[in-house]
Amino acid sequence: MHADVPTMLLMIIISSVAMALALAVVAWGQRRDGIAWWATGLLLHALGYVLFSGRGRIPDGLSIVLANVLLACSLSALQAAVHQFMGRPWPRWHMAVPAAFIALVMWALIDHYPLRVATASLCYAVQIGLLLAALRPMARPGAGRGVLLLGLGLGVQMMVLLLRTAMALWGQQHPSGLLASDLVQSLTFLMSFLTVQLASLGFVFMTRDRLDEGNRRLATTDALTGVANRRSAIFALERDAARAQRMGGSVALMVVDIDHFKRINDSHGHLAGDRVLCHVVNVLSDRVRTQDLVGRYGGEEFLVLLPDTGLDGALVLAEQLRQSVQQSVCHWQGQALAVTVSIGVFGGRLGSGDTWEMVLDAADRALYQAKQAGRNRVQASNSLARAEPQSMAAPEPSTQNI
Ligand SMILES: Nc1nc2c(ncn2[C@@H]2O[C@H](COP(=O)(O)OP(=O)(O)OP(=O)(O)O)[C@@H](O)[C@H]2O)c(=O)[nH]1
Structure with a gap:
């Protein structure tokens, strides 16, 4: 043709x-x-x-x-x-x-x-x-x-x-x-x-x-730090929790909070505070594995999501992260700003009816205890606050201080 x-x-x-x-x-x-x-x-x-x-x-x-x-x-x-x-x-x-x-x-x-x-x-x-x-x-x-x-x-x-x-x-x-x-x-x-x-x-x-x-x-992504924002971090937690529940695997979550962050803002200004937030994110991101996810939950609080990880592995990493932040130096206008973090960790298997909200709540309560115990420390939780029958009192979740 x-x-x-x-x-x-x-x-x-x-x-x-x-x-x-x-x-x-x-x-x-x-x-x-x-x-x-x-x-x-x-x-x-x-x-x-x-x-x-x-x-x-x-x-x-x-x-x-x-x-x-x-x-x-x-x-x-x-x-x-x-x-x-x-x-x-x-x-x-x-x-x-x-x-x-x-x-x-x-x-x-x-x-x-x-x-x-x-x-x-x-x-x-x-x-x-x-x-x-x-x-x-x-x-x-x-x-x-x-x-x-x-x-x-x-x-x-x-x-x-x-x-x-x-x-x-x-x-x-x-x-x-x-x-x-x-x-x-x-x-x-x-x-x-x-x-x-x-x-x-x-x-x-x-x-x-x-x-x-x-x-x-x-x-x-979070505009300031460049890591996952709250929405996508929660989405990843939801996905990993559902998978752990379906496959009978483990999931671990850390809630990392910068100690006395308000003081940094008050004494050095908000730009210094922003610099500290980015510094902490860099330290966290450098140490976690590629399959882990660092996300900003809000303010000076971050989530670190560790898929297929049990409590023991998560605690080892959390302690390394805490020490790395403490030993790192955040430079701001010629000054070295001291930064520490408190970390609440949940790790374990999820049963039927367990949700990502329970995982987040458990890690958050562990963080609260770390703050109460004096900050710059890691607190663990391996039990979820499950809804109990009306007649029984809900037991205190077990936590361990390391
Ligand atoms: N620079 C800056 N500050 C922020 C940002 N988001 C939240 N903050 C500030 O973070 C501070 C959080 O203060 P608090 O909740 O009292 O916590 P804290 O001072 O770290 O105290 P603890 O957590 O108990 O150790 C507040 O002053 C907020 O204004 C941000 O994006 N940039």
């Missing part, structure tokens, strides 16, 4: 212009996320194809040299878009190098069709390869699928260009030129049409993915 190449070029022009206009509307007034550069790239692409379609009817200087220069500039504009999206500088001369190279080569090879096709295709493939390399840091777990779509579109386009280079070099390129409607040309332009759509949608989805990621981070 051979499609009519001039019609395909028209399809590429119309779709590139339509996509560029749509992106220009989205990007209006916003220059940060690279969408305006992407739209510029699509317009240059469309303009290049307009000149290609005039092959034989307009001077070769326009339909060969300028058309290819516009394609090289279009890929440079896409590179600028990706760099702007990633907040990286993109010197303007990076734009000029491929354009100048293509202008020289096209002019020199104006009468050598296969060699010209091979050189131009290889140059575009290299530009796309550089674009893919620039995108690599974005392709991390949890980054969203926009970058995958963009990578797929660019990757396919690069393969098509390399294939076209090889075929031109090995004499497979149709001798009658660009507008000849043969299989190679039809496939090349069909893939160009599809990959422009795919890559552009991928780029737009990347901006949406980034917004989603930012919103997710805002909703789950």
Whole structure:
């Protein structure tokens, strides 16, 4: 099946212009996320194809040299878009190098069709390869699928260009030129049409993915300390408690509270207090395992959630955390602020009817006892305050001081 190449070029022009206009509307007034550069790239692409379609009817200087220069500039504009999206500088001369190279080569090879096709295709493939390399840091777990779509579109386009280079070099390129409607040309332009759509949608989805990621981070992390906020720490506790109950496993929770924090605020100011909060979070986060979770419960109180951990293991870690905070030095405006914490710990198995609220309550009551016993200490609890039958008095939960 051979499609009519001039019609395909028209399809590429119309779709590139339509996509560029749509992106220009989205990007209006916003220059940060690279969408305006992407739209510029699509317009240059469309303009290049307009000149290609005039092959034989307009001077070769326009339909060969300028058309290819516009394609090289279009890929440079896409590179600028990706760099702007990633907040990286993109010197303007990076734009000029491929354009100048293509202008020289096209002019020199104006009468050598296969060699010209091979050189131009290889140059575009290299530009796309550089674009893919620039995108690599974005392709991390949890980054969203926009970058995958963009990578797929660019990757396919690069393969098509390399294939076209090889075929031109090995004499497979149709001798009658660009507008000849043969299989190679039809496939090349069909893939160009599809990959422009795919890559552009991928780029737009990347901006949406980034917004989603930012919103997710805002909703789950504490703005001051950067650890899980109360909502996501409680969510994790709820999930671990439900799993421990279902599987018959253990769960451990620490409630860590900075001692006499009000005094730090009162004598050094709230900014010093904020510095101390971040310092304590750093000490806690440095010592816990990757599967453990540190979260800010509120004010100067933190939760440390230890999945699949019994009371003994939790007590060893709690004592290490307490000592680490005591031995650490929090610097504030040339002064060393002394900081200690009290820690209430619950650890144990959960039975049917036990809830995460009971776990939190048990650790909180142990913390209260640590404060009562003089602060800078760890207090443990291994029993939950379960609801008892009406006629019986609720027994005191057992706690141990270490
Ligand atoms: N700097 C700062 N202070 C906060 C923040 N959140 C809560 N606080 C302050 O933390 C202090 C908590 O004081 P208290 O509840 O009396 O606790 P404490 O002084 O640590 O006393 P103990 O816990 O009994 O040792 C209050 O002064 C709050 O204003 C915060 O984000 N930044």
